[in-house]
Amino acid sequence: MKKTQILYLGLILVLVSACGPSEKTKQLMQDAKISFGILPEKMPGSEKDTPAKIALGEKLYFEKRLSINDSQSCSSCHGTLGTTAGVDNLPTSPGALGKNGDRNSPTSLNAGFHFVQFWDGRAADLKAQAKGPILNPVEMAMPSEAAVEKKLSEISEYVDLFAKAFPDQDKKITYDNLAEAIAAFERTLITRDRFDEFQAGNHRALTSEEQKGLETFLSVGCIQCHNGPLLGGNSFRKLGQQNPYENTTDVGRSAVSKNDAEKYFFKVPSLRNIALTAPYFHDGKVATLPEAVKKMAYLQLGKELSSEEVDSIVSFLKALSDKNRSN
Known part of the structure; x- marks a missing residue:
């Protein structure tokens, strides 16, 4: 009898646990x-992204040659590989020339859902944000947009990748296209x-x-x-x-x-x-x-x-x- 009661109680517990909330x-x-x-399943603007743009943007995101001394990439402060969560887990981040910025690096994960970019909202969207750090003297420290375009134009792999990503444009390698591609990749970073x-x-x-x-x-x-x-x-x-x-x-x-x-x-x-x-x-x-x-x-x-x-x-x-x- 006792054994039967125990079995009955166990069955009740199973049924209770199987019930809804x-x-x-x-x-x-x-x-x-x-x-x-x-x-949402997708970020705003992603409907215009192509596989070629995303592939280019991903490569650019990890590209250290976008910095003045080939030492710094977007990923340096906003790591996305493995278990990293779009940050470097430092109070403030060192730039290409060794000087730290004044603010903590925000995560790049889900960033395209934010209503503006940066802590102070100085960039309206991911594309505008992507243009900032490369030319920032404390971050990647490239001297000008033209210098970035020239550097990329001298790398045959990028000549091909930009051509595939922007086939309808006369000038493929532009700073604006670079930012558009990085933004396209970042729009895939949904958790x-x-x-x-x-x-x-x-x-x-x-x-x-x-x-x-x-x-x-x-x-x-x-x-x-x-x-x-x-x-x-x-x-x-x-x-x-x-x-x-x-x-x-x-x-x-x-x-x-x-x-x-x-x-x-x-x-x-x-x-x-x-x-x-x-x-x-x-x-x-x-x-x-x-x-x-x-x-x-x-x-x-x-x-x-x-x-x-x-x-x-x-x-x-x-x-x-x-x-x-x-x-």
């Missing part, structure tokens, strides 16, 4: 869809994670701890800035809305807009792959994800989070890592 989980899934929306699966209806994609973290994320107010499919990347916000940030040397958006009202405003970073992209903030001065969560809640929301709340949110954020990369 609880009402609480259903509501959380619905809240997530409303708060964030679904990450997928377990949160996508959760939003698609798989309630088991997130553990109970991660679901609790999502609830905490929403209830604490992180959603005020980190919303939309990328959980960010779609607005400027002042760093230090409730309590001032200690680093006041970088005025952020106002240096571009010349509007003092935008002083200390920065683009809200996406939280996709955030567990893989330490260190944090525009200056790279925050070393760990728990520290970033705690500090951001204080600066932006005026809240002192408990250790339990921080750990809970971090648990959810780790579920935002690309399934092909690891935490």
